[in-house]
Amino acid sequence: MPFADRNLEDIxxxxxxxxxxxxxxxxxSPRNLLLALMGEVGEAAEIVRWQGDAQxxxxxxxxxxxxxxLADVFTLLIRLADRSGVDLTTAFARKLQKARAKxxxxxxxxxxxxxxxxxGPEVRKSGSPEVV
Amino acid sequence: MPFADRNLEDIxxxxxxxxxxxxxxxxxSPRNLLLALMGEVGEAAEIVRWQGDAQxxxxxxxxxxxxxxLADVFTLLIRLADRSGVDLTTAFARKLQKARAKxxxxxxxxxxxxxxxxxGPEVRKSGSPEVV
Amino acid sequence: MPFADRNLEDIxxxxxxxxxxxxxxxxxSPRNLLLALMGEVGEAAEIVRWQGDAQxxxxxxxxxxxxxxLADVFTLLIRLADRSGVDLTTAFARKLQKARAKxxxxxxxxxxxxxxxxxGPEVRKSGSPEVV
Amino acid sequence: MPFADRNLEDIxxxxxxxxxxxxxxxxxSPRNLLLALMGEVGEAAEIVRWQGDAQxxxxxxxxxxxxxxLADVFTLLIRLADRSGVDLTTAFARKLQKARAKxxxxxxxxxxxxxxxxxGPEVRKSGSPEVV
Numbered sequence: 001m002p003f004a005d006r007n008l009e010d011i012x013x014x015x016x017x018x019x020x021x022x023x024x025x026x027x028x029s030p031r032n033l034l035l036a037l038m039g040e041v042g043e044a045a046e047i048v049r050w051q052g053d054a055q056x057x058x059x060x061x062x063x064x065x066x067x068x069x070l071a072d073v074f075t076l077l078i079r080l081a082d083r084s085g086v087d088l089t090t091a092f093a094r095k096l097q098k099a100r101a102k103x104x105x106x107x108x109x110x111x112x113x114x115x116x117x118x119x120g121p122e123v124r125k126s127g128s129p130e131v132v
Numbered sequence: 133m134p135f136a137d138r139n140l141e142d143i144x145x146x147x148x149x150x151x152x153x154x155x156x157x158x159x160x161s162p163r164n165l166l167l168a169l170m171g172e173v174g175e176a177a178e179i180v181r182w183q184g185d186a187q188x189x190x191x192x193x194x195x196x197x198x199x200x201x202l203a204d205v206f207t208l209l210i211r212l213a214d215r216s217g218v219d220l221t222t223a224f225a226r227k228l229q230k231a232r233a234k235x236x237x238x239x240x241x242x243x244x245x246x247x248x249x250x251x252g253p254e255v256r257k258s259g260s261p262e263v264v
Numbered sequence: 265m266p267f268a269d270r271n272l273e274d275i276x277x278x279x280x281x282x283x284x285x286x287x288x289x290x291x292x293s294p295r296n297l298l299l300a301l302m303g304e305v306g307e308a309a310e311i312v313r314w315q316g317d318a319q320x321x322x323x324x325x326x327x328x329x330x331x332x333x334l335a336d337v338f339t340l341l342i343r344l345a346d347r348s349g350v351d352l353t354t355a356f357a358r359k360l361q362k363a364r365a366k367x368x369x370x371x372x373x374x375x376x377x378x379x380x381x382x383x384g385p386e387v388r389k390s391g392s393p394e395v396v
Numbered sequence: 397m398p399f400a401d402r403n404l405e406d407i408x409x410x411x412x413x414x415x416x417x418x419x420x421x422x423x424x425s426p427r428n429l430l431l432a433l434m435g436e437v438g439e440a441a442e443i444v445r446w447q448g449d450a451q452x453x454x455x456x457x458x459x460x461x462x463x464x465x466l467a468d469v470f471t472l473l474i475r476l477a478d479r480s481g482v483d484l485t486t487a488f489a490r491k492l493q494k495a496r497a498k499x500x501x502x503x504x505x506x507x508x509x510x511x512x513x514x515x516g517p518e519v520r521k522s523g524s525p526e527v528v
Contacts (some may be wrong), residue, residue, distance in 0.1 A: 177299040
């Protein structure tokens with residue numbers, strides 16, 4: 001699903017303006033925001049928890065709720081990065097570069113090797129598996 | 133912390149290309165991705181869990197780990213939206229509009245009213261408090 | 265899978281003694297413990313995230329890791345209840361009583377009604393769906 | 397806060413009976429239960445997210461909600477262990493034994509060493525820090 005074009009920094013500024021207009025920066029410590037983000041991840045989980053791997057993964061009629069929850073997680077993540085000194089654009093680019101080095105296409109492509117068998121040793125070694 | 137300029141749709145495409153090059157779409161069901169996202173949120177939580185509200189919230193020397201974890205959550209969220217039919221840019225804009233309607237500045241600004249007292253009834257009524 | 269017999273209060277005391285011996289009560293605020301619990305839930309999620317609904321749900325060879333993660337979540341939950349003034353035994357009994365009232369067997373048993381269709385309205389109304 | 401006496405295996409059986417009476421075992425796959433558990437952890441997080449480290453950690457008037465959320469997490473954890481082949485009593489005892497070996501009192505007690513400095517290397521080495 002393509003996303004509409006939008007600059008990530010514009011989004012950060014819009015979220016910050018929303019909070020500043022309400023004088024909410026005082027509540028937006030990194031730990032508060034992380035707990036709030038967990039709350040929104042939990043709401044997303046509640047939508048799909050009983051679905052098994054059935055199709056569609058999101059229950060019919062809950063599509064807008066699902067999109068709203070992902071938007072909430074996104075908003076809190078933007079705010080959390082902003083308030084904890086992380087340039088999310090740059091952090092993303094650096095992390096994807098690490099992932100490219102860790103998961104070279106030649107070793108990780110193809111249907112004969114199981115994903116988790118390949119990933120398993122990395123998980124064990126680093127405790128921090130790549131995410132894509 | 134300002135973010136470097138980057139189009140969110142460009143980021144989505146880069147994440148998708150990374151997965152496609154490795155033939156990983158087969159593993160990227162919405163529920164798998166949500167569980168993976170929970171894993172990354174958990175890693176972020178492990179960094180700040182024993183900090184209390186002390187300053188700085190991220191322990192010295194862990195700043196890059198923290199940025200990496202937020203980048204992981206971000207990458208998985210982008211991928212989760214993409215794979216579950218959500219245009220994240222548009223979902224964000226719609227949700228922020230709802231939040232503006234729910235939290236008018238006149239009622240929610242100012243230090244004399246407690247944030248959670250104001251928000252409390254909304255939480256009870258809707259089960260889905262706004263996030264910023 | 266039956267559990268070995270053990271009194272829940274004995275477990276609470278053993279967890280408290282472990283922490284007290286190390287003088288760790290100072291770190292065990294409810295919010296710190298909740299973030300730590302989230303970290304352990306995240307580690308459990310990392311074990312099963314790419315499994316789909318395949319059998320077995322826990323990848324072969326990871327059974328002990330899985331049991332360890334559930335034990336970690338359990339330990340932190342016991343400690344979190346203890347440190348935030350909750351008698352978990354009594355809270356459990358009261359909550360199950362509420363669940364019995366909300367989900368009468370006559371209305372919720374049987375294969376012809378879908379679980380989430382029945383549960384859906386409760387979720388909407390209360391924001392707090394029952395858990396079993 | 398002491399817990400009322402109750403055998404953990406009795407609790408497991410009561411949770412299983414509740415589910416069986418409603419014919420809900422079909423929905424209680426380990427991944428479904430883990431997502432449901434995440435939902436309940438999220439609800440607990442929503443109660444304390446804006447509290448900072450203020451006292452009391454649970455907002456006044458929300459004590460019963462808080463106890464209910466912890467009870468929900470507990471119930472789902474019991475069910476998750478039961479449905480994924482884990483004897484939680486035994487897993488707990490084994491994991492605490494590992495924690496005793498990893499965190500000897502002599503090295504980890506005392507106020508002069510910071511908790512996270514001591515724990516830091518363990519976290520790095522194992523990816524699986526002990527929880528108490």
